Amino acid sequence: MAVWRRKHLLGLEDLTKEEIELILNTAESFKEISVREVKKVPTLRGKTVVLLFFESSTRTRTSFELAAKRLSADTVSLSSTTSSVTKGESLLDTAKNIEAMNIDFIVIRHQASGAAYLLSKIVSPSVINAGDGFHEHPTQALLDLFTIREKKKKIEGLNVSIIGDISHSRVARSNIYGLKKLGANVCVCGPPTLIPKDIEKLGVKITYDIREAIIEADVLNVLRLQLERQKENLFSSLKEYIRLFGIDKEKLKEVKKEVLIMHPGPVNRGIELSTDVADGQYSVILDQVTNGIAVRMGILYLLSGVKEEI
Amino acid sequence: MKEKAKILDKDAIGRSLMRISHEILEKNKFTKDLVIVGIRNRGAYLAQRLAKSIERISKKLPPVGILDITLYRDDLTQIGPQPVVHKTEIDFDISDKAVILVDDVLYTGRTVRCALDELIDFGRPKSIQLAVLVDRGHRELPIKADYVGKNIPTSKRENVEVRLQEVDGKDEVVILEKD
Numbered sequence: 117m118a119v120w121r122r123k124h125l126l127g128l129e130d131l132t133k134e135e136i137e138l139i140l141n142t143a144e145s146f147k148e149i150s151v152r153e154v155k156k157v158p159t160l161r162g163k164t165v166v167l168l169f170f171e172s173s174t175r176t177r178t179s180f181e182l183a184a185k186r187l188s189a190d191t192v193s194l195s196s197t198t199s200s201v202t203k204g205e206s207l208l209d210t211a212k213n214i215e216a217m218n219i220d221f222i223v224i225r226h227q228a229s230g231a232a233y234l235l236s237k238i239v240s241p242s243v244i245n246a247g248d249g250f251h252e253h254p255t256q257a258l259l260d261l262f263t264i265r266e267k268k269k270k271i272e273g274l275n276v277s278i279i280g281d282i283s284h285s286r287v288a289r290s291n292i293y294g295l296k297k298l299g300a301n302v303c304v305c306g307p308p309t310l311i312p313k314d315i316e317k318l319g320v321k322i323t324y325d326i327r328e329a330i331i332e333a334d335v336l337n338v339l340r341l342q343l344e345r346q347k348e349n350l351f352s353s354l355k356e357y358i359r360l361f362g363i364d365k366e367k368l369k370e371v372k373k374e375v376l377i378m379h380p381g382p383v384n385r386g387i388e389l390s391t392d393v394a395d396g397q398y399s400v401i402l403d404q405v406t407n408g409i410a411v412r413m414g415i416l417y418l419l420s421g422v423k424e425e426i
Numbered sequence: 427m428k429e430k431a432k433i434l435d436k437d438a439i440g441r442s443l444m445r446i447s448h449e450i451l452e453k454n455k456f457t458k459d460l461v462i463v464g465i466r467n468r469g470a471y472l473a474q475r476l477a478k479s480i481e482r483i484s485k486k487l488p489p490v491g492i493l494d495i496t497l498y499r500d501d502l503t504q505i506g507p508q509p510v511v512h513k514t515e516i517d518f519d520i521s522d523k524a525v526i527l528v529d530d531v532l533y534t535g536r537t538v539r540c541a542l543d544e545l546i547d548f549g550r551p552k553s554i555q556l557a558v559l560v561d562r563g564h565r566e567l568p569i570k571a572d573y574v575g576k577n578i579p580t581s582k583r584e585n586v587e588v589r590l591q592e593v594d595g596k597d598e599v600v601i602l603e604k605d
Contacts, residue, residue, distance in 0.1 A: 119507045120507055120508060121507060141510075142510070142511055144513065145494065145511040145512055145513045145514075146511070148513060148514055148515070149497075152547055152548060153547065153548055153549055154546075154547035154548075156547070157497040157498065157544075157547070158497070158498060158543070159497040159498075159502060187497075414511075417497075417508055417511065418508055420502075420508070421502070421505075421506065421507050421508030422507065
């Protein structure tokens with residue numbers, strides 16, 4: 117089995133298949149801790165994790181915080197709205213000041229692509245990317261992979277369709293890197309205005325026809341429609357989007373196999389997913405949330421063993 | 427490391443486990459409260475074997491669990507890349523049970539310390555008793571086994587290796603010595 121030698125987790129683009137599998141296997145061992153009587157192991161006692169969130173978040177932030185706490189690390193949560201960022205303090209100054217407080221991990225979410233990478237070059241703690249602009253959201257993709265593997269017992273050879281706004285989605289990008297490395301067939305589907313033309317270079321199939329994306333799929337990963345994109349005229353009307361790409365019972369009749377319905381949250385009910393599908397028998401949306409904690413515990417554990425990037 | 431001596435063969439291991447099973451039943455009269463928990467890796471297989479031999483004598487199979495103590499180690503910050511973590515599998519309630527903790531070799535006692543801490547996180551057992559196939563001495567913590575297959579006085583230059591059918595293809599205990 118591979119040995120973990122990275123100090124930071126910035127994205128899935130650079131990871132090898134073996135490193136991804138090591139994270140997934142490690143996470144599997146951590147899952148049981150969250151159902152114990154005492155939901156805590158002493159592994160990261162005395163370590164400090166700072167959650168630096170420049171964008172809003174419910175799942176990712178809570179999940180990281182619980183993951184760190186269940187490993188006995190201390191956590192501090194900082195958001196842009198309640199910190200000195202509102203007074204104009206820059207990302208670098210904020211990070212340097214936090215570093216001066218002798219902390220071990222920075223988990224960062226930022227609206228600028230590359231923010232996590234930048235931090236990893238200038239501060240000494242381990243940096244974990246919790247979403248940077250339109251670039252990557254590695255822990256979301258890893259928990260998606262974990263959930264697919266848990267439910268389908270494999271990833272290689274599966275047909276996974278990612279549906280929605282691919283252009284603005286870091287979740288899509290990280291998922292594509294991870295899925296391709298583990299041997300899945302990936303298809304992206306959405307309005308032509310929301311699918312980058314060069315995405316084919318990543319080895320994915322493009323379709324603008326939802327039936328084609330659904331019919332042979334083992335997994336549908338449905339992305340949140342960012343409603344503000346309508347103002348940029350990237351899709352014409354909500355009603356049309358729902359008719360063409362919204363996943364409902366009617367469209368799922370085309371599905372040939374036992375399909376998993378996934379969504380990174382938060383769900384726009386009645387838009388990209390109808391309520392009966394979001395809560396239906398194929399939905400694993402809440403399993404994704406449960407698994408997110410185990411995956412993040414595994415990542416914190418692996419990173420904490422590496423002092424210097426080799 | 428070269429092999430210096432074979433301490434136990436297949437029959438001797440079998441007889442040790444049978445004797446320990448009898449001792450466990452002698453000390454714990456109410457087998458309904460008995461549970462067995464083995465420490466990964468080889469302690470887990472020994473736990474399975476002990477449970478089966480207890481069943482042969484008492485006609486009742488005690489539940490068996492597996493502990494992985496990696497996350498409780500006191501040297502994680504010193505050893506570089508993190509060791510692989512495997513699953514802990516205890517699918518039953520240990521509260522008010524007599525837990526027989528099983529490992530292959532008792533040496534410094536640090537593994538057992540980890541296991542005790544981890545077990546307590548699963549509930550409050552009535553008692554925890556320690557069963558080992560080999561006690562080789564050199565304790566660094568105040569820990570003592572309740573059931574011992576064989577006491578083997580060793581030097582720190584030596585290594586005791588327990589090999590089991592399930593993982594190593596044969597049953598034997600050997601002493602290895604540094605070249």
